[in-house]
Amino acid sequence: MIPIPTFIGALACCALLWPASLARANDSDAALHAAVAAERARPAAPRHPRTAFVSDHAPRAVQLSPDGRHVAYLRTQGQAHSLWLLPTQAGGEARRLLARTQAEQLLWSRDGRWLFVIAPRTLSILGLDGGGIRIPLGGSEQREVMRVDPSQPAAVVLRERVRDASGQRWRIVRLDAHGRRTPLWEDPHWVHEVAFDASGRLVALTRSEGDHNAIHRVDADGTLRSARRVEPMARASLLGITAQGDLLLRGDTGGNFKRVLRLDREGGLHTLHVDPHGEADLDGLALDPVTGQPLIASYRSTVAASYGIGPAEDRVAAISSHFAGRDLEIDVGRGPGAYWLVSERDSTLRDPRWHLYDPRSGAFRRILAQEVKASRPLPETALAQKIPFTYRASDGMRVHGFLLLPPGADPARVPLVAQVHGGPINHFRPGYDGIAQLLANRGYAVFQSNFRGSTGHGRDYMFASHGDYGNGRVQQDIVEGVRYLLAQGVGDPERVGIVGHSFGGYSTLLGVTFSPELFKVGVAGAPPADFGWSMKWLVDAGDQGARPDGSLIAMLRALSIDPTDPETYARLHAQSPVANAEKLRRPLLILAGGADRTVAIREVIHYAARLQLLGKQVSLYVEPGGGHSPVDPLPREAYVYLMETMLHSHLGGAKPDAPGVELRAYLQKNLRLVGPEFAAIAGSVRQSPRKAPQP
Incomplete structure (x- = not known):
C-alpha cells in the first residue's frame, strides 16, 4: 500500500505535470x-x-581510406559483386580490383595500402599495389574478423575457437597483411571486443560472463583487473583507449540511452555525447583515423541527426546545414587536407548519394553518380x-x-x-x-x-x-x-x-x-x-540459439520471456494465435x-x-x-x-x-x-x- 502522504504527493506532482504533458501531446498532434x-x-x-521498390543494385560497402585518397566499394553483379577502387582526386578513374566476390563488408588497413574483404567464408587481404592472401573464416574454428587493429599499419584482429581434451577456449589473434599470426589472448569466456595501446599491447577486453558482460583491463603480465560489470541487456562496446589510459565506450551501461562514454581508471563513467533531444539512442559513431577518438555521433530513432564532437563540431554542423533534413553518414580522412566521405540518405532516397567533402574549402563533389544511375533509382x-x-x-x-x-x-x-x-x-x-x-x-x-x-x-x-x-x-x-x-x-x-x-x-x-x-x-x-514455443525452439535448435556467448537465453530472461520458465511459457501459449486459431475471422x-x-x-x-x-x-x-x-x-x-x-x-x-x-x-x-x-x-x-x- 502507498502511504497517504506519498500518494497525495504523487497526485500533486501529476497535477503539475499534466498541463505540460498535454501541451506536448497537442504539439505532436499539430505537427502530425x-x-x-x-x-x-x-x-x-x-x-x-x-x-x-525492392531492388538492390546501388553500390554497397562504400568505404573511405584512412588517408582520404581512395574510396572502395562493391558493385552488384547478379548474385555476386565486384570490388572497385576510386581515387578521390578529381578526374580519377575507378579500377576493378576483383571481378567477382561474395563479400559484403570492406575494411581498410590503418595505412590505407590494404583492403580486408570479408565474405561469409573467406577473408581476402588485397594490396592496392598488387598481391594478397586469402584466409578461411567460419568452419570448426568459428573464425571471424573482430576489427581492424588500430595499433598496426596493416592488420586485423581475429577471434577463433580452440578445442582440446580440456574443453574449448576463445583465442584472439593478430593477422597482418602478409599472413603472419600473433596470438594475443586465450579465454574460456567469449571475448566481444579488445583494445590496444599505441605499442600494440592488448590493454582491455570485454567478455561474456553468464547473464552479463564485463569490461576488464589487462596488465602487462596478463592479469585481468575488473573495470566494470555491464548490466544484463545493457551495451558497452569497447572502442579504444585514450592517451591518459581511459577506455572509450559506446553503449547504455550506467544510464538510459546509448551514448559515447569514457571509463576512467577509477571506474568513473563519463558521458561524452548523448542525444541532445533526450529521445534517441546513439546509432552511428565515426572515429578519428589517427587518434581513434570519437568525432561524429549520429542518432536515427526519430529524426536523423549527426553532431560533431570536439574539433569536428563546426565542420559537421556545416555539412548538416548543406544537406538539411537528410540522414548523413560521415567518414573522416586523416589530416587537415584529406577528403571526407558523406553519404546522403532519406526515406525518399532508395539509393544513397555519396559526396566528397574538402575540409579546406568546404566544397562538395558528388561521386558514384553513374553507378547509382545504372541502378535506375526511383x-x-x-x-x-x-x-x-x-x-x-x-x-x-x-x-x-x-x-x-x-x-x-x-x-x-x-x-x-x-x-x-x-x-x-x-x-x-x-x-x-x-x-x-x-x-x-x-x-x-x-x-x-x-x-x-x-x-x-x-x-x-x-x-x-x-x-x-x-x-x-x-x-x-x-x-x-x-x-x-x-x-x-x-x-x-x-x-x-x-x-x-x-x-x-x-x-x-x-x-x-x-x-x-x-x-x-x-x-x-x-x-x-506460438511465441513461447518459437523462442524455446530458437534456443534449442535455431541458429541464434547456438551463439557461443549464450546471449540469446540471457536476453530472453532479461526481457521476462524466458521460454524455459513454465509460467511464462504457459502464458505465452494461452495468448498465442495457434491456441486461439478458432477465433480467426x-x-x-x-x-x-x-x-x-x-x-x-x-x-x-x-x-x-x-x-x-x-x-x-x-x-x-x-x-x-x-x-x-x-x-x-x-x-x-x-x-x-x-x-x-x-x-x-x-x-x-x-x-x-x-x-x-x-x-x-x-x-x-x-x-x-x-x-x-x-x-x-x-x-x-x-x-x-x-x-x-x-x-
Whole structure:
C-alpha cells in the first residue's frame, strides 16, 4: 500500500505535470496534422513497378581510406559483386580490383595500402599495389574478423575457437597483411571486443560472463583487473583507449540511452555525447583515423541527426546545414587536407548519394553518380515522406511511430496498413523502407509503430514491455496507434489491414485473431504462431540459439520471456494465435522459407494446417530452400506480389501488375494453400476454403 502522504504527493506532482504533458501531446498532434496536410498538397505519385521498390543494385560497402585518397566499394553483379577502387582526386578513374566476390563488408588497413574483404567464408587481404592472401573464416574454428587493429599499419584482429581434451577456449589473434599470426589472448569466456595501446599491447577486453558482460583491463603480465560489470541487456562496446589510459565506450551501461562514454581508471563513467533531444539512442559513431577518438555521433530513432564532437563540431554542423533534413553518414580522412566521405540518405532516397567533402574549402563533389544511375533509382517525387510522430497509449505512455501517406491523396479516404517490425528487439528508422514505399505508391497509408519493447529509444522504453508479448500491452500499443491515426482523420476505418515479418508476422496473427473488428486482413511473413514455443525452439535448435556467448537465453530472461520458465511459457501459449486459431475471422496470407533457421517451418505449416482444418480462409506460400527472409530477386518479387494481391482484394488498394511468365510459374509451384485471392494463378494447387469473412 502507498502511504497517504506519498500518494497525495504523487497526485500533486501529476497535477503539475499534466498541463505540460498535454501541451506536448497537442504539439505532436499539430505537427502530425501539418505534415499530413503537406503530403496531401503534393502532386500524386506515378505508379512504378513493384521490383523497383525492392531492388538492390546501388553500390554497397562504400568505404573511405584512412588517408582520404581512395574510396572502395562493391558493385552488384547478379548474385555476386565486384570490388572497385576510386581515387578521390578529381578526374580519377575507378579500377576493378576483383571481378567477382561474395563479400559484403570492406575494411581498410590503418595505412590505407590494404583492403580486408570479408565474405561469409573467406577473408581476402588485397594490396592496392598488387598481391594478397586469402584466409578461411567460419568452419570448426568459428573464425571471424573482430576489427581492424588500430595499433598496426596493416592488420586485423581475429577471434577463433580452440578445442582440446580440456574443453574449448576463445583465442584472439593478430593477422597482418602478409599472413603472419600473433596470438594475443586465450579465454574460456567469449571475448566481444579488445583494445590496444599505441605499442600494440592488448590493454582491455570485454567478455561474456553468464547473464552479463564485463569490461576488464589487462596488465602487462596478463592479469585481468575488473573495470566494470555491464548490466544484463545493457551495451558497452569497447572502442579504444585514450592517451591518459581511459577506455572509450559506446553503449547504455550506467544510464538510459546509448551514448559515447569514457571509463576512467577509477571506474568513473563519463558521458561524452548523448542525444541532445533526450529521445534517441546513439546509432552511428565515426572515429578519428589517427587518434581513434570519437568525432561524429549520429542518432536515427526519430529524426536523423549527426553532431560533431570536439574539433569536428563546426565542420559537421556545416555539412548538416548543406544537406538539411537528410540522414548523413560521415567518414573522416586523416589530416587537415584529406577528403571526407558523406553519404546522403532519406526515406525518399532508395539509393544513397555519396559526396566528397574538402575540409579546406568546404566544397562538395558528388561521386558514384553513374553507378547509382545504372541502378535506375526511383524519383523522390514518387516516394512518401516518413513522418515521425508520437501517440499516447491507454496507460499514459508516449509511444513512437512513423506514418507514410500516398502523395496527393485524401488521407481520410485511403486504406490504412499497420506494418509491424521484426525482432522484437529492433525498431523502424527514418530511412528508406521498400515495402512501406511500395504500399504507399499503391495508395495505402502505412503506420509503423515503434511499440514499447522496441529499441532505439533507451533501455527504459525497451524494458517497458515487461515481457507482455502475447495479446497484451505490446500488441495494444499497435492497435491503439491505429485507432489514434483513425481519430486524427488518417485512414478509412472500414479498410484497415496489418502486415509484418518475423515478430511482425506474429503480431499480424495476433491482430487478425484478437482484433478482427479493426483489422480486415493480415499478411504474415515467417510468423511464429506460438511465441513461447518459437523462442524455446530458437534456443534449442535455431541458429541464434547456438551463439557461443549464450546471449540469446540471457536476453530472453532479461526481457521476462524466458521460454524455459513454465509460467511464462504457459502464458505465452494461452495468448498465442495457434491456441486461439478458432477465433480467426479474417483472411490471412502466410509467407515462409522452407529452410528458415529463425522460425521453424514446421511451426508455420502446423498453424496453417490447423487453420485449414478449422475451415479458415488462409493462403500459404513457401519459398523452397528459403531462409528467414527472401534474398534472391524472384522470391522477393513473389513476396511483394502476394502482399499486393492480398491487400488489394480486401482493402481496395491499387490492383497489382499481372505476374510475368516466370513469376506465375514460380507461384504455381510454391503456393501450398490458395485462398480465393490467388485462384486465378493457382492452377491445380489445393484450394483453401472460400469462406466469407465474418463480421
